[in-house]
Amino acid sequence: MPDTASRPFTAAAFNQYLAEHQLMAARCETCGALHLPPRAICPRCHGDQLTWQATSGRGRLAAFTAVSIVPTALAAEGHGRDNPYLCGIVELDEGPKISARLLGLDPRHAAAIQIGTPVQAEYLTRGEGDRQTTLLAFRA
Amino acid sequence: MPPRATPLPRGVAVVGAGMSQFGAFPDKSGRDLFVEAFLEMRRALDKGFDPASVDAVYVGNFSSDLFEGQAHTAPLVTDAVGLLPRPATRVEDACASGGVALRQGVMAIASGLADVVLVGGFERMTKLPTAEVTDTLAAAGDTLFETPAGFTFPGFYAAIATAYMHRYGMTPEHLMHVALKNHANGALNPKAQFNVTLADWMRGRVEAARKKGKPLPAWQSEMDFLHDDGANPQIAWPLRLFDCSPITDGAACLLLAAADRAGEFTDRPIHIIGSGQASDAALHDRDDLTSLGAARLAAGQAYAMAGVTARDIRIAEVHDCFTIAEVIATEDLGFFEPGHGYGMAEDGVTARAGAKPINTSGGLKSKGHPVGASGVAQAVEVWKQMRGEAGPRQVPGDVPLALTHNVGGTGNTAVVHIFERRN
Numbered sequence: 001m002p003d004t005a006s007r008p009f010t011a012a013a014f015n016q017y018l019a020e021h022q023l024m025a026a027r028c029e030t031c032g033a034l035h036l037p038p039r040a041i042c043p044r045c046h047g048d049q050l051t052w053q054a055t056s057g058r059g060r061l062a063a064f065t066a067v068s069i070v071p072t073a074l075a076a077e078g079h080g081r082d083n084p085y086l087c088g089i090v091e092l093d094e095g096p097k098i099s100a101r102l103l104g105l106d107p108r109h110a111a112a113i114q115i116g117t118p119v120q121a122e123y124l125t126r127g128e129g130d131r132q133t134t135l136l137a138f139r140a
Numbered sequence: 141m142p143p144r145a146t147p148l149p150r151g152v153a154v155v156g157a158g159m160s161q162f163g164a165f166p167d168k169s170g171r172d173l174f175v176e177a178f179l180e181m182r183r184a185l186d187k188g189f190d191p192a193s194v195d196a197v198y199v200g201n202f203s204s205d206l207f208e209g210q211a212h213t214a215p216l217v218t219d220a221v222g223l224l225p226r227p228a229t230r231v232e233d234a235c236a237s238g239g240v241a242l243r244q245g246v247m248a249i250a251s252g253l254a255d256v257v258l259v260g261g262f263e264r265m266t267k268l269p270t271a272e273v274t275d276t277l278a279a280a281g282d283t284l285f286e287t288p289a290g291f292t293f294p295g296f297y298a299a300i301a302t303a304y305m306h307r308y309g310m311t312p313e314h315l316m317h318v319a320l321k322n323h324a325n326g327a328l329n330p331k332a333q334f335n336v337t338l339a340d341w342m343r344g345r346v347e348a349a350r351k352k353g354k355p356l357p358a359w360q361s362e363m364d365f366l367h368d369d370g371a372n373p374q375i376a377w378p379l380r381l382f383d384c385s386p387i388t389d390g391a392a393c394l395l396l397a398a399a400d401r402a403g404e405f406t407d408r409p410i411h412i413i414g415s416g417q418a419s420d421a422a423l424h425d426r427d428d429l430t431s432l433g434a435a436r437l438a439a440g441q442a443y444a445m446a447g448v449t450a451r452d453i454r455i456a457e458v459h460d461c462f463t464i465a466e467v468i469a470t471e472d473l474g475f476f477e478p479g480h481g482y483g484m485a486e487d488g489v490t491a492r493a494g495a496k497p498i499n500t501s502g503g504l505k506s507k508g509h510p511v512g513a514s515g516v517a518q519a520v521e522v523w524k525q526m527r528g529e530a531g532p533r534q535v536p537g538d539v540p541l542a543l544t545h546n547v548g549g550t551g552n553t554a555v556v557h558i559f560e561r562r563n
C-alpha cells in the first residue's frame with residue numbers, strides 16, 4: 001500500500017485504513033471541509049485537491065437503533081430476533097458523521113441509550129484470508 | 141437552487157387511474173399485476189381508451205432484477221398491455237421510482253415530445269424470503285458506507301426516530317397513533333393489503349387463539365396490543381412491526397394527457413400543476429437527521445410552480461414507509477412546524493375528518509408498499525378523492541387541491557406533485 005499522501009480517495013483505501021486501525025477522513029485543500037467517508041471531489045467547493053487526515057476516532061452518538069429483523073450478513077454473525085445488535089450514526093469531535101456498529105451498550109435496553117453518549121472508534125475483523133474485512137465500530 | 145416559480149410550459153392532466161389489488165399473490169408475476177392495474181385504469185376512462193393515442197410508457201420499478209430475476213421490464217409490461225412499439229422506459233429511484241416515473245411522464249408531455257403517456261409502477265416482492273427482501277431493500281442505502289454498519293431499512297428510519305425523539309420529545313406511543321389512523325383508513329380501502337382496522341385484526345387474533353385452545357390475549361385496547369412484544373414485536377427499536385409498511389405485491393397505472401387533449405378521454409381531468417424533485421446524501425452526511433432536505437426542496441419547487449402554499453392543500457398522500465416517515469413528511473411539506481407533526485394523528489388532525497387528512501388510502505402502512513408502484517398508487521388515491529369516487533373513505537367536502545409525496549431510500553430522492561381539479 002502506498003504512503004498516506006498518494007492513496008486514492010476510494011472505499012477500498014478507506015477500508016484499508018480501517019484494517020490498519022485508522023479512521024481517516026479527506027480534507028479539502030481548497031475550502032478546508034473535512035469529509036467522512038472520503039471523497040475525490042469536495043461537494044462544498046467542488047475542488048479536487050484533497051488530502052487524507054487522521055481523525056481522533058472520538059465522537060458522540062447522534063442516532064441509533066437496535067435491529068431485531070436482521071440482514072443475512074448479520075444473521076451469519078448470530079444476530080436475530082433474540083439477539084439484536086446496535087448500529088447508529090456518530091458525530092466525530094472533528095465534525096463529520098459516519099455510520100457504524102455500536103459496542104458497549106445493551107441492545108435489549110435500547111430505551112436507556114442516550115443520544116450524545118461519548119464513543120470511541122474500534123475496528124472489527126470479519127472473515128478470513130482474502131475475504132477478511134474490517135468494520136468500523138464505536139464503543140461507549 | 142431556488143424553486144422555479146414558472147408553471148409547466150404545457151399543461152398536463154391525469155385522465156385515467158387504476159391499481160391492482162395490493163397484497164401477497166404467489167400466482168402472479170409483476171407483469172400480471174401491471175396488467176391488472178392497466179385494465180382498471182382503462183375501464184376508468186370516461187370516454188374509452190384508444191391505444192393508438194399513447195405516445196410513450198414510463199414504468200417505476202425498484203428491483204425486479206433481485207425480486208423476480210427479471211431486468212429490462214419496461215418493454216415486457218408494455219407488450220403485455222398491447223402498447224408495443226412505444227418507447228418504454230424503466231425508472232429506478234428506490235421507493236420513489238413510481239413518483240419519479242410520473243414526473244418523467246409529466247416532463248415528456250410538458251416538453252411537447254409526447255401528448256399522451258402511460259405511467260405505471262409495479263413491484264413483486266413476496267417471492268423472496270424476508271431476510272432476502274431485507275437485503276434487497278437495504279441495497280437502496282449506501283452499500284459501501286451504510287449497510288456494512290448493519291443498517292437495514294427499518295434501521296435507518298429507527299435511527300431518524302431516535303434523533304427526532306431526542307430533539308422534540310416524541311415517544312413511540314405517538315407513532316402508534318399514526319399506525320392506528322392509517323389502518324382505520326385502509327380498512328375502508330378494498331384494494332389495501334391490510335383491509336382491516338387494528339381492532340378487527342385483534343379480534344382475529346383472539347378468535348384464532350380460541351380455536352387453537354391457546355390462552356386468550358388480555359388486550360383491553362389497541363394500545364395494549366401495540367405494546368405487546370409478542371403481537372407487535374420490535375423490528376428496529378423504537379420501530380415495531382406495526383410501525384413498518386408491509387412487503388407487498390402490487391401495481392398502479394395512470395394515463396396522462398396534454399391538458400388541451402384531456403377532453404378526448406374525460407370531462408373531469410385532474411391537472412398536475414406542480415412537480416418537484418431533489419436528491420440528498422447518505423443519512424450520516426446530513427446536517428439534520430430529523431427532516432428530509434430533499435423533500436423540503438421538492439415541496440418548495442412544487443408549491444412555487446403551482447403558485448399555492450401548504451395551507452391550500454386539502455389532502456395529501458405521503459410516504460409513510462414507517463410511521464416516523466409520515467410525521468417528518470407532514471413537517472417537510474409545511475403542513476406543521478418542525479417538531480409539531482408527531483401529535484397530529486393522536487389529535488385527529490390528520491384523520492379523514494380532520495383539518496388535514498393524510499393518507500386516506502391507508503398509506504403505505506396499511507394499503508401496502510410494492511416499492512415501485514407506491515408513488516403511482518398515491519396519485520390513484522388523490523384522483524379518486526378529487527373526483528369524489530373514494531367510496532366510504534371519501535373525505536368530507538370538496539378536494540380542489542391535493543399533493544403526493546414519494547421518497548426513495550432515506551430521502552436520497554424525494555418527489556412531490558400537486559394536483560388540481562377545475563370542474
Ligand SMILES: [Zn+2]
Pocket residue numbers: 028029030031032033042043044045046047
Ligand atoms: Zn472544498
